[in-house]
Amino acid sequence: xxxxxxxxxxxxxxxxxxxxxxxxxxxxxxxxxxxxxxxxxxxxxxxxxxxxxxxxxxxxxxxxxxxxxxxxxxxxxxxxxxxxxxxxxxxxxxxxxxxxxxxxxxxxxxxxxxxxxxxxxxxxxxxxxxxxxxxxxxxxxxxxxxxxxxxxxxxxxxxxxxxxxxxxxxxxxxxxxxxxxxxxxxxxxxxxxxxxxxxxxxxxxxxxxxxxxxxxxxxxxxxxxxxxxxxxxxxxxxxxxxxxxxxxxxxxxxxxxxxxxxxxxxxxxxxxxxxxxxxxxxxxxxxxxxxxxxxxxxxxxxxxxxxxx
Amino acid sequence: xxxxxxxxxxxxxxxxxxxxxxxxxxxxxxxxxxxxxxxxxxxxxxxxxxxxxxxxxxxxxxxxxxxxxxxxxxxxxxxxxxxxxxxxxxxxxxxxxxxxxxxxxxxxxxxxxxxxxxxxxxxxxxxxxxxxxxxxxxxxxxxxxxxxxxxxxxxxxxxxxxxxxxxxxxxxxxxxxxxxxxxxxxxxxxxxxxxxxxxxxxxxxxxxxxxxxxxxxxxxxxxxxxxxxxxxxxxxxxxxxxxxxxxxxxxxxxxxxxxxxxxxxxxxxxxxxxxxxxxxxxxxxxxxx
Numbered sequence: 001x002x003x004x005x006x007x008x009x010x011x012x013x014x015x016x017x018x019x020x021x022x023x024x025x026x027x028x029x030x031x032x033x034x035x036x037x038x039x040x041x042x043x044x045x046x047x048x049x050x051x052x053x054x055x056x057x058x059x060x061x062x063x064x065x066x067x068x069x070x071x072x073x074x075x076x077x078x079x080x081x082x083x084x085x086x087x088x089x090x091x092x093x094x095x096x097x098x099x100x101x102x103x104x105x106x107x108x109x110x111x112x113x114x115x116x117x118x119x120x121x122x123x124x125x126x127x128x129x130x131x132x133x134x135x136x137x138x139x140x141x142x143x144x145x146x147x148x149x150x151x152x153x154x155x156x157x158x159x160x161x162x163x164x165x166x167x168x169x170x171x172x173x174x175x176x177x178x179x180x181x182x183x184x185x186x187x188x189x190x191x192x193x194x195x196x197x198x199x200x201x202x203x204x205x206x207x208x209x210x211x212x213x214x215x216x217x218x219x220x221x222x223x224x225x226x227x228x229x230x231x232x233x234x235x236x237x238x239x240x241x242x243x244x245x246x247x248x249x250x251x252x253x254x255x256x257x258x259x260x261x262x263x264x265x266x267x268x269x270x271x272x273x274x275x276x277x278x279x280x281x282x283x284x285x286x287x288x289x290x291x292x293x294x295x296x297x298x299x300x301x302x303x304x305x306x307x308x309x
Numbered sequence: 310x311x312x313x314x315x316x317x318x319x320x321x322x323x324x325x326x327x328x329x330x331x332x333x334x335x336x337x338x339x340x341x342x343x344x345x346x347x348x349x350x351x352x353x354x355x356x357x358x359x360x361x362x363x364x365x366x367x368x369x370x371x372x373x374x375x376x377x378x379x380x381x382x383x384x385x386x387x388x389x390x391x392x393x394x395x396x397x398x399x400x401x402x403x404x405x406x407x408x409x410x411x412x413x414x415x416x417x418x419x420x421x422x423x424x425x426x427x428x429x430x431x432x433x434x435x436x437x438x439x440x441x442x443x444x445x446x447x448x449x450x451x452x453x454x455x456x457x458x459x460x461x462x463x464x465x466x467x468x469x470x471x472x473x474x475x476x477x478x479x480x481x482x483x484x485x486x487x488x489x490x491x492x493x494x495x496x497x498x499x500x501x502x503x504x505x506x507x508x509x510x511x512x513x514x515x516x517x518x519x520x521x522x523x524x525x526x527x528x529x530x531x532x533x534x535x536x537x538x539x540x541x542x543x544x545x546x547x548x549x550x551x552x553x554x555x556x557x558x559x560x561x562x563x564x565x566x567x568x569x570x571x572x573x574x575x576x577x578x579x580x581x582x583x584x585x586x587x588x589x590x591x592x593x594x595x596x597x598x
Contacts, residue, residue, distance in 0.1 A: 061416060178434065178435055179433050179434060181434065182426060182429060182431070182432055182433070182434065182436060183430065183431060183433070185418065185422075185426065186431070188416070189418055189423060189426070189463070190407060192407040192408075193475075193478070195384055196407070197405075198431050240417050241415075245419065246418060246422065247435070
């Protein structure tokens with residue numbers, strides 16, 4: 001993550017500098033808001049963060065964090081195969097993620113007993129494919145720079161031409177979740193209760209799995225296949241510690257996710273001037289660490305509230 | 310329950326007589342037979358439920374109670390026979406409280422959310438909050454005595470409190486038939502008593518048919534108008550005093566059975582020949598023979 005020195009422009013004119021500005025200048029390295037790559041990253045990362053937060057609440061409620069994690073890890077096979085044949089990585093992430101979700105559904109991810117087995121089998125196959133494609137990619141394209149990008153993401157290298165597809169896919173995932181909101185919530189409380197009311201529980205679960213696969217693919221793009229569950233599950237789990245209302249939890253999770261992503265971008269930008277000088281730290285590290293801090297803080301807050309109440 | 314009089318079996322009769330006759334038929338089963346994997350789970354079951362009456366569905370574990378409820382709910386098609394729910398919209402004329410299930414204490418669903426899902430949880434889209442909707446939920450919560458913990462997460466409520474919330478969830482759309490699968494299991498005696506009284510009151514006041522499954526009938530005896538007694542997939546139905554009798558149950562089980570009244574309780578035990586330990590009706594489990 002290197003960037004050209006011409007982006008180092010002074011952000012605030014000296015003449016208007018106040019204490020606030022001085023503080024901001026210490027926090028925000030010059031050029032942050034003016035840089036094109038930052039703007040693209042902020043918009044793309046922001047869209048993905050909001051989708052991940054909203055969808056993640058149901059992932060946590062339905063105890064499908066492992067399935068979500070498997071789908072994201074499998075994304076590395078998709079990303080590497082797309083790289084191998086010269087497609088944009090997002091197509092690879094989405095394609096493999098949706099295929100893997102379908103396979104999990106077939107094996108029986110919705111049954112309490114089959115859940116971990118289905119996820120485990122698909123995860124194993126996914127990693128096998130990933131190791132093959134990454135190897136072939138390295139051999140044929142003679143480059144190893146793509147591998148960390150696929151595994152750990154690289155939001156600053158995204159192009160604004162990715163934006164329509166990211167927004168489109170995010171919209172599909174949100175539309176599915178909003179459409180199924182009530183039956184999904186009811187089935188999450190008790191599948192039997194939902195079935196007795198005429199909800200087609202399996203169909204609803206499969207549709208949600210599709211939304212999950214799409215969301216995970218989007219996270220793969222911004223923070224990488226290995227880390228994407230953190231953005232999916234972390235903010236949602238933190239929000240669920242703080243509120244007992246489903247829709248509030250979803251909105252709060254989206255907010256947490258967005259804040260962590262943007263602050264992570266800012267810190268990564270700042271880290272350009274940290275050792276080793278002129279090599280920024282990975283954005284994904286900052287985002288995931290911030291998510292963890294928020295999660296722990298939410299736990300402390302909830303416990304404090306509990307002790308007082 | 311030792312405070313109950315020993316002549317308990319006459320009470321349902323009194324309760325039935327006190328009302329101006331049974332209401333209209335809400336549910337009718339005729340010749341219902343269910344075979345699953347070559348095993349006959351239900352065998353020619355026939356009975357009807359009337360509005361305003363409380364019926365106990367009694368049988369030991371594995372007798373077919375849950376299967377029968379699933380057939381009535383339309384979740385399982387019978388191999389033979391017919392199920393008729395009399396109502397404009399059969400599926401939504403039936404309220405259902407499933408067997409005790411584990412609820413995650415962290416599930417972000419408050420008691421009032423679950424009751425609101427009872428109105429339109431099967432519909433697509435997000436709910437639109439309105440004052441009318443909120444008041445309807447509040448009235449329902451108060452009616453089952455759940456107003457006090459309306460804002461608590463359901464997973465953090467006690468078993469008895471959860472039952473009240475689930476009953477409110479099932480009732481809010483004014484079904485004509487309310488089915489409850491083992492609602493008293495895992496409840497302490499006092500909570501069980503309160504839930505039974507609540508269900509009896511609902512049946513009388515709202516004029517709906519209530520059917521409660523239980524493997525142990527004593528908690529239901531004071532309020533039960535009728536009993537559907539299941540053994541080995543076969544059913545005997547009628548008023549409790551007509552069904553819970555040695556001759557009727559012996560025929561149902563296919564071997565000799567004693568009905569013992571002791572300290573206000575009724576015990577159904579295997580007849581002579583077996584060890585005469587009148588401890589538990591489970592003694593009659595077919596698997597144990």
